Amino acid sequence: MSSAILETGGTAAAMRRNFWRGVWRVMRRKPSRLIGAVIVLGFAFMGVFGPMFHPELLPRDPDRIYAPMSAEHWFGTDGQGRDVLAQVVTGSRYVLLSALVTAVITVVLGTAIGLFSGFKRGRWDTVLMRLTDMKLTIPGLPLLLVLSTVWSFGSAVEMGLVLGLLGWGGVARAVRAQTLSLRERGFIEAARGLGLPTTHIVGRELLPSMAPYIAMNMLIAVTGAVYAQVGLFFLGVLPYEADNWGVMLNLSVFGGGALTTTAALPYMLAPLLAILLFTLGIVLVVDAMDEIFNPRLREE
Structure with a gap:
């Protein structure tokens, strides 16, 4: 008994080692992928630790309003004499945390509904998909306009919660389609023939098969959440209760005239470069x- 357990554990450990070796080979095949991983990890580090290196209220210098780029201020200063690069760093926590919360809620809720609907089918499928269709027809911007009258969105978690609850519909639809395809495969039919419970089939058979697709959807949801919140703050839809990249874009364009004068141009370019990077x-x-996660591509 103990030898069988040890053998199973050894097999699992070997599979994990082979998986990470494969990941390393894929990353080395194109150096740009390593660069992408470094960029994402760098932004994660900046969001977690970056604000710790700056005071909560950045120092203002009335004598250096819209100062040009220099060794002291890499992207110049804003209309209050505050360092622009420091604002990019301190504002990254709000943007990235709310994007992460949005992605987690979007993927977890959409995956759960899509898996359950596609596997159960029948009445449950009809009810859940009608609810999903209703959700997809709700316009997000007008709803956020209404919510902004009673909600300041000063917390990144609040922003992520709202965007996540507004964005799970597409993931639910896509996961349901994947589930409908997988449930007819031989290994699922065999599990059902053995009388295994639904929770086991979904959690141990379906979900691991869809993990790569879900992981990629989560990364895509992160970028979508960044665009959504930055766009809302840029348009002035939400009040300025927190420093972030969208507020910087709004103040640089509508307050500093970055589109008509070069003085505030670095103030606008800094958050744009952060978003693009x-x-x-x-x-x-x-x-x-x-x-x-695609064996065919690995063989090519």
């Missing part, structure tokens, strides 16, 4: 994941 990192990581 973060998006590039996510795209490169998703490209690597596609090959990691």
